[in-house]
Amino acid sequence: MSTLAAPRAEEPLVEVEGLVTTFPAGAGRRVAVVDGVDLAIGRGEVLALVGESGCGKSLTALSIVRLVPRPGRVEAGRVRLAGQVLDGRNPELWRRVRGGAIGMVFQEPMTSLNPVLTVGAQVAEVVRLHERVSRAEARRRARSLFEQVGIPDPAARLDAYPHQLSGGLKQRAMIAMALAARPALLIADEPTTALDVTVQAQILELLRRLGRELGMAVLLITHDLGVVNELADRVAVMYAGRVVEQGTRREILATPRHPYTEALLRALPARAPRGARLAEIPGAVPPPEAWPAGCRFADRCPRRFAPCEAAPDWTRLSATHAVRCHAVAGGRA
Amino acid sequence: MSASPRPGAAPAVPELAPGAPLLEVRGLTTWFPIRAGVLQRPVAWVRAVDGVDLDVPAGRTVALVGESGCGKTTVGRSILRLVEPRAGSVRFAGHDLLALPLRALRALRRQIQIVFQDPLAALDPRFRIGEAVAEGMEAHGVGADAAEREERAAALLRRVGLDPSLLARYPHELSGGQRQRVCIARALAPGPRLLICDESVSALDVSIQAQILNLLRDLQEELGLAYLFISHDLGVVRHLADRVAVMYLGRIVEEGPAERVLGEPRHPYTRALLDAVPSLDPDRRRIADRVPLAGDVPSPVNPPAGCRFSTRCPIAVERCRREEPELAGDDHRARCFFADGPAGPA
Numbered sequence: 001m002s003t004l005a006a007p008r009a010e011e012p013l014v015e016v017e018g019l020v021t022t023f024p025a026g027a028g029r030r031v032a033v034v035d036g037v038d039l040a041i042g043r044g045e046v047l048a049l050v051g052e053s054g055c056g057k058s059l060t061a062l063s064i065v066r067l068v069p070r071p072g073r074v075e076a077g078r079v080r081l082a083g084q085v086l087d088g089r090n091p092e093l094w095r096r097v098r099g100g101a102i103g104m105v106f107q108e109p110m111t112s113l114n115p116v117l118t119v120g121a122q123v124a125e126v127v128r129l130h131e132r133v134s135r136a137e138a139r140r141r142a143r144s145l146f147e148q149v150g151i152p153d154p155a156a157r158l159d160a161y162p163h164q165l166s167g168g169l170k171q172r173a174m175i176a177m178a179l180a181a182r183p184a185l186l187i188a189d190e191p192t193t194a195l196d197v198t199v200q201a202q203i204l205e206l207l208r209r210l211g212r213e214l215g216m217a218v219l220l221i222t223h224d225l226g227v228v229n230e231l232a233d234r235v236a237v238m239y240a241g242r243v244v245e246q247g248t249r250r251e252i253l254a255t256p257r258h259p260y261t262e263a264l265l266r267a268l269p270a271r272a273p274r275g276a277r278l279a280e281i282p283g284a285v286p287p288p289e290a291w292p293a294g295c296r297f298a299d300r301c302p303r304r305f306a307p308c309e310a311a312p313d314w315t316r317l318s319a320t321h322a323v324r325c326h327a328v329a330g331g332r333a
Numbered sequence: 334m335s336a337s338p339r340p341g342a343a344p345a346v347p348e349l350a351p352g353a354p355l356l357e358v359r360g361l362t363t364w365f366p367i368r369a370g371v372l373q374r375p376v377a378w379v380r381a382v383d384g385v386d387l388d389v390p391a392g393r394t395v396a397l398v399g400e401s402g403c404g405k406t407t408v409g410r411s412i413l414r415l416v417e418p419r420a421g422s423v424r425f426a427g428h429d430l431l432a433l434p435l436r437a438l439r440a441l442r443r444q445i446q447i448v449f450q451d452p453l454a455a456l457d458p459r460f461r462i463g464e465a466v467a468e469g470m471e472a473h474g475v476g477a478d479a480a481e482r483e484e485r486a487a488a489l490l491r492r493v494g495l496d497p498s499l500l501a502r503y504p505h506e507l508s509g510g511q512r513q514r515v516c517i518a519r520a521l522a523p524g525p526r527l528l529i530c531d532e533s534v535s536a537l538d539v540s541i542q543a544q545i546l547n548l549l550r551d552l553q554e555e556l557g558l559a560y561l562f563i564s565h566d567l568g569v570v571r572h573l574a575d576r577v578a579v580m581y582l583g584r585i586v587e588e589g590p591a592e593r594v595l596g597e598p599r600h601p602y603t604r605a606l607l608d609a610v611p612s613l614d615p616d617r618r619r620i621a622d623r624v625p626l627a628g629d630v631p632s633p634v635n636p637p638a639g640c641r642f643s644t645r646c647p648i649a650v651e652r653c654r655r656e657e658p659e660l661a662g663d664d665h666r667a668r669c670f671f672a673d674g675p676a677g678p679a
Contacts, residue, residue: 052539053509053538167629196400197567198400198605198606199400199629200611201626204611204620229612229614229618230612230618230620249615250615253613263540267542267543268568268613269546269568269572270567270610270613272572274572274592275550275573277547277550278543278547280543280547281543284510
């Protein structure tokens with residue numbers, strides 16, 4: 001019902017359907033922190049999942065690869081990757097998928113890099129985990145991956161320990177590791193948030209180039225709408241566990257329709273006239289146990305009216321643009 | 334010294350018209366030792382701040398921008414003497430903060446307050462909000478007694494847009510935006526003239542950030558506050574700064590009116606920084622079209638000879654690697670031999 005048909009003739013490379021992840025909310029109740037998320041990403045395409053902290057975007061990524069921390073639990077959701085449905089109940093399969101068909105890059109490289117092993121050894125290890133090759137061949141592959149991600153002097157850098165690399169080089173090494181098993185899907189969770197702006201620009205350029213060259217699907221998780229504009233092809237906006245609007249980069253950034261997306265863009269200081277008051281969104285994202293039953297943005301929404309008591313369904317605005325808002329559906333916005 | 338106060342007496346701070354010099358930093362130099370060996374002797378120095386001149390006029394906002402490790406945070410801390418500079422002067426309303434005896438300094442310190450990036454780290458988890466806000470007043474001798482301070486704390490909370498009922502709460506019970514408002518209320522408690530905002534909105538979500546930026550703007554209008562706004566976020570800086578100073582490896586490389594520094598940058602580093610900021614215009618992506626600045630910032634332990642940016646500069650020539658340019662110009666200054674245009678190889 002809520003699945004959006006992709007606007008391409010071909011099947012999307014990655015499809016996520018009906019993803020639901022719950023956390024305990026006291027008194028034996030569980031609350032869906034990821035509540036029915038559907039995503040589709042084509043070959044060589046970058047889909048940005050954006051939202052503010054607590055909206056569930058990172059948890060969506062962790063749910064896709066079944067890495068949700070306890071006491072969280074993935075309750076439902078089908079992941080289809082290159083035509084193959086991944087069975088949610090087989091932990092052995094998921095161990096192979098992670099770092100294999102699905103590569104992951106996080107904000108803080110040190111959470112993924114082992115401080116006591118050289119970066120070259122770590123990348124070679126991933127190669128050997130997923131392919132039967134000799135140690136020498138794995139090391140050659142690691143070296144060419146380092147070249148591919150733009151690490152200068154790659155042969156020497158293979159023998160460096162993570163702490164000997166700058167933040168930008170560590171992030172490049174992590175990207176090399178994520179690519180080692182030739183993934184179909186690369187999940188990049190705030191990949192440039194910890195980096196300085198000049199280094200961020202380098203990494204964004206790299207991710208864009210790699211996505212195209214390798215024909216990967218890239219799921220970019222970010223709070224930064226500038227990063228979205230630079231890197232994404234399509235955008236899904238998340239609020240309080242649900243995707244509330246999705247469309248092409250241009251549709252979302254130039255003609256947003258959901259009141260939350262609109263408010264988010266108006267609150268950006270870089271888009272406001274100098275010195276003018278910024279548009280505020282009143283209040284803050286409530287904690288999951290306080291999410292309203294109907295539209296979850298209703299409490300903060302300037303267009304709230306009676307139907308918002310019920311959760312809105314998708315309203316399609318174009319082949320690629322859809323929004324979950326009663327006001328838009330009823331022609332009031 | 335323009336005034337030689339008795340030890341402990343509050344140095345006189347005259348009322349200043351908006352735009353009059355309030356803070357004047359000259360030749361500020363703060364190095365951190367790298368110690369080694371049994372004797373823990375300094376074997377090298379991190380030249381975090383290396384001869385910085387900076388003015389903050391009364392009632393205005395001066396932004397200090399740069400990437401991590403450029404020394405911008407150390408400038409803020411050196412002004413407050415949270416770290417001891419090794420050279421330079423910091424004149425605040427005519428008094429040299431680096432030359433004052435400690436007691437006189439404390440009396441002046443209530444005029445300068447700081448708001449940090451992470452409000453959760455800045456607030457003691459064991460103190461109620463009311464205690465946190467009143468603490469600053471007590472330390473600076475504001476308010477006759479506890480009752481008066483509490484009344485003032487309630488008024489401050491209202492002033493920053495919070496319900497005074499939050500005074501009885503603990504920091505962990507508040508949202509990130511509420512906690513940053515508390516930190517601002519606490520900074521306002523002693524009645525400062527200058528607020529040093531060190532990445533104060535950087536950790537906040539964009540909707541909360543907008544609320545805090547609006548609050549800072551209102552406070553400046555009502556209280557005539559001056560801000561030294563330390564930030565890496567050029568979008569935020571463009572929005573609120575009157576003047577901008579750009580730092581690279583311990584030095585100011587460009588300084589001037591915000592619209593000129595951000596609109597017609599004269600230093601290649603400022604240009605690279607602006608080019609690297611992701612665009613928010615769907616009709617114009619920035620990073621796709623252009624090779625970004627290569628490499629990383631060199632170590633401040635061994636800054637490059639000559640111009641410190643020369644190792645990454647796209648227009649550097651031999652001279653740049655030997656000789657360091659002065660920060661030159663009238664109201665819009667830049668530390669570059671080619672600041673006046675492509676006289677060189679550009």
